[in-house]
Amino acid sequence: MTPPAQIFLPTHGGQLRQIAARYGLEPKQLIDFSANINPAGPPASVFITLQQALADPAVLVAYPDLELTELKKALAEASEILPENTAVANGFVPLLEAALRSLKIARCLLPVPSFSEYRQTLTNAGVEVARYYLAQEEGFSYQPETLLRAALEDDCDALLLANPQNPSGALCEAGIMRDLIEMAAKHRIKVLLDEAFIDYVPTQSLTRSAIESENLVVFRSVTKFFAIPGLRVAYAVSSASSIRNLNNRLAPWPISSLASEAVSAALEDSAYAEETRRENHLRRTWLEREMARLKIFTYSSSTNFLLLRFAAHVDVHLLWEKMTAEEQIVLRSCANFEGLAPVHLRTAVRSEAENERLVHGLERVLARMNR
Structure with a gap:
């Protein structure tokens, strides 16, 4: 698939319909790491x-x-x-x-x-x-x-x-x-x-x-x-x-x-809340370790998302597009966060399988970009 010449960066998380239409995909083909929603689904x-x-x-x-x-x-x-x-x-x-x-x-x-x-x-x-x-x-x-x-x-x-x-x-x-x-x-x-x-x-x-x-x-x-x-x-x-x-x-x-x-x-539903906090802590900690392995800096977080900082030579806008078009993984563009240097993307913490797919996708795309 050949992505559009002009990079499209959504101004908010969770805009899967708009993104899918832009890249000729169905929304269900995309994994949404741009919106910080509990991956367990509603109670x-x-x-x-x-x-x-x-x-x-x-x-x-x-x-x-x-x-x-x-x-x-x-x-x-x-x-x-x-x-x-x-x-x-x-x-x-x-x-x-x-x-x-x-x-x-x-x-x-x-x-x-x-x-x-x-x-x-x-x-x-x-x-x-x-x-x-x-x-x-x-x-x-x-x-x-x-x-x-x-x-x-x-x-x-x-x-x-x-x-x-x-x-x-x-x-x-x-x-x-x-x-x-x-x-x-x-x-x-x-x-x-x-x-x-x-x-x-x-x-x-x-x-x-x-x-x-x-x-x-x-x-x-x-x-x-x-x-x-x-x-x-x-x-x-x-x-x-x-x-x-x-x-x-x-x-x-x-x-x-x-x-x-x-x-x-x-x-x-207190049981749901307690399990959500427990699972999120474990998954976020695992993601932090994996990002460190990929030489991606993560800021200390107490939430269900991580702010990622890439090396200065990485074009994060191009990275966002390649992750979307080639890996069907949507990260949160940080272009509209005022006062944030243009080396950042944000990711939600999702299920174990989805988090693994995110890490492998980043690994593949960064390797292709560094060739």
């Missing part, structure tokens, strides 16, 4: 719940619960908080937009590299963005005093952070993060904290701390960890007054009845 309880819901015509005929009472109760129980401390929406972006408006954020410090939707959402909300470049030699980790100093020097009234960090997977321990939030509070700086991947290290979450901190809003996702991103459910946690103000800026009926019931069922 069995989710399928059972959805089947039961669909058997009852009233579930589709009736409007969803406007207050999302049962879903908020399930989220609160899982996070050991109260329902009045939660706001729910169909994804992270609507929640961040509502928080920016309710908190009247004017200028936000954004450490980069970062998820591209952070900057886009800030810009769309009319918030000025001050970039702060994280140090590659420190694994893109957060240094609280340095971050706070940068926020003060740039006259920012908010910090937008991710823990674990995206795209590196670096974890900032809860104690260090609490110190940062306390220091920020003294200067009336709000902290907007995306914990989309904290389910892999739940003891490091600041979700419970957020209910007592007027300057902290924590954002959580349940769909990546439980492999149900098609249902689009995320939630925010903060003080009761902050959540009331945030909820007032969300559109009504943000979550369908089916999504609400499915997520509630997933949250109750």
Whole structure:
């Protein structure tokens, strides 16, 4: 197969239909390492719940619960908080937009590299963005005093952070993060904290701390960890007054009845969650060793993905295309991660067999490129 002359780099993970069409393939021929979704698939309880819901015509005929009472109760129980401390929406972006408006954020410090939707959402909300470049030699980790100093020097009234960090997977321990939030509070700086991947290290979450901190809003996702991103459910946690103000800026009926019931069922499956964390740790550790064998640098990660750094002579855009066209393996292009040097790709951690295929595919493609 002859790939197109112009290299096509998707701006987001999980775009298999678009990629397959570009390379004359069927989506099912591709293995997706670009989206960080649990390879185990949804818990069995989710399928059972959805089947039961669909058997009852009233579930589709009736409007969803406007207050999302049962879903908020399930989220609160899982996070050991109260329902009045939660706001729910169909994804992270609507929640961040509502928080920016309710908190009247004017200028936000954004450490980069970062998820591209952070900057886009800030810009769309009319918030000025001050970039702060994280140090590659420190694994893109957060240094609280340095971050706070940068926020003060740039006259920012908010910090937008991710823990674990995206795209590196670096974890900032809860104690260090609490110190940062306390220091920020003294200067009336709000902290907007995306914990989309904290389910892999739940003891490091600041979700419970957020209910007592007027300057902290924590954002959580349940769909990546439980492999149900098609249902689009995320939630925010903060003080009761902050959540009331945030909820007032969300559109009504943000979550369908089916999504609400499915997520509630997933949250109750503690065995699934424990097995996911155990399997992910083993598979990620194996991948790290194999990448080191191939002379590919991996950053320390606490998530289900690894940020890969290649030698300077490797054309990572060409590598991405060859992996797609020749090996039918889709990695995450990092071209749109602001502040990230053009020697990086990101890979999800998938099943053992798929991880082995990734390693062998990289080995073959790099060998062909080095001839």
